[in-house]
Amino acid sequence: MKLRLTNATVRHPAARTSAPAALRGLGLAVAQGEQVAVIGPSGAGKTTLLHLLACAQRPAAGSLQLDDTDPWALPRGALERLRGRLFLAPQVPPLPPRQRVVTAVLAGRLPHESLWASVRSLVLPTDTALAEHALARFDVADKLFDRVDRLSGGERQRVGLARALASQASLLLVDEPLSALDPARAQQALASLTQAARERGATLIATLHQVDMALRHFPRVIGLRGGALAFDLPSAQVTPALLHQLYAQHLEELAPTAPPAPDAPVAAAPVPMQCR
Numbered sequence: 212m213k214l215r216l217t218n219a220t221v222r223h224p225a226a227r228t229s230a231p232a233a234l235r236g237l238g239l240a241v242a243q244g245e246q247v248a249v250i251g252p253s254g255a256g257k258t259t260l261l262h263l264l265a266c267a268q269r270p271a272a273g274s275l276q277l278d279d280t281d282p283w284a285l286p287r288g289a290l291e292r293l294r295g296r297l298f299l300a301p302q303v304p305p306l307p308p309r310q311r312v313v314t315a316v317l318a319g320r321l322p323h324e325s326l327w328a329s330v331r332s333l334v335l336p337t338d339t340a341l342a343e344h345a346l347a348r349f350d351v352a353d354k355l356f357d358r359v360d361r362l363s364g365g366e367r368q369r370v371g372l373a374r375a376l377a378s379q380a381s382l383l384l385v386d387e388p389l390s391a392l393d394p395a396r397a398q399q400a401l402a403s404l405t406q407a408a409r410e411r412g413a414t415l416i417a418t419l420h421q422v423d424m425a426l427r428h429f430p431r432v433i434g435l436r437g438g439a440l441a442f443d444l445p446s447a448q449v450t451p452a453l454l455h456q457l458y459a460q461h462l463e464e465l466a467p468t469a470p471p472a473p474d475a476p477v478a479a480a481p482v483p484m485q486c487r
């Protein structure tokens with residue numbers, strides 16, 4: 212799925228009227244199959260951006276186009292079908308606690324299936340192999356028949372990623388997929404996620420607090436700050452100076468680094484991030 216944002220502004224309904232908009236005048240075009248990381252300090256608007264792209268949040272001004280269609284101009288049924296083609300994976304996957312992992316993973320597919328197939332797969336998982344394959348990509352295939360509430364936080368997060376893959380969506384919107392993972396697992400999970408998206412030509416947009424991983428695994432990186440675009444660049448062009456500007460006043464979110472040489476190539480001085 213390709214997407215375009217034009218001058219998009221988003222206000223949270225519950226926000227104080229005096230609060231600045233969570234996203235302000237954002238312009239963005241992403242081609243089908245592209246892989247984009249979104250970085251920026253806490254409160255920058257990363258999650259709000261994913262919600263906007265997932266049609267979970269309506270722009271107060273400006274427009275969103277998904278595959279050249281304004282989703283908010285569609286009748287309700289067509290909007291639901293469009294939502295069925297994208298998958299928003301929140302930071303904490305909404306997995307029902309008593310459910311088996313296999314059922315939770317296959318539930319990610321529900322919008323694509325007939326009502327009968329959906330109900331049947333909730334009662335008796337019919338496509339166990341698909342779930343197992345998705346789980347294996349994140350090294351949790353052995354948890355297939357475990358209960359969700361008996362998993363560790365990191366295992367839950369990886370099951371959530373397997374669920375995103377099982378969804379067969381053509382737009383994957385993934386919010387901080389690595390927050391509960393150790394560095395080795397995080398590397399592996401990101402490699403699996405990007406590879407699986409590439410194999411099926413799905414568009415992938417992920418928010419990340421781990422800047423080094425964003426630069427390593429994604430060809431394009433967007434920096435958000437205060438609800439506005441700070442930069443939108445090929446990852447090789449994201450310099451330490453840009454990162455320090457992006458995280459200015461939030462430098463505690465960056466691991467200690469030497470002061471940046473102006474416009475030094477990032478490969479010479481990678482900027483690792485703390486896992487949160």
Ligand SMILES: Nc1ncnc2c1ncn2[C@@H]1O[C@H](COP(=O)(O)OP(=O)(O)OP(=O)(O)O)[C@@H](O)[C@H]1O
Nearest residue numbers: 223224225226233252253254255256257258259260
């Ligand atoms: N449900 C909400 N109601 C009101 N304001 C909100 C809501 N969710 C987020 N905001 C505000 O919108 C702004 C952007 O929040 P958002 O969650 O998109 O940031 P973020 O970049 O994802 O931050 P983090 O890295 O901490 O997850 C913040 O100022 C936040 O306080």
Ligand SMILES: [Mg+2]
Nearest residue numbers: 257258259386
């Ligand atoms: Mg967020």
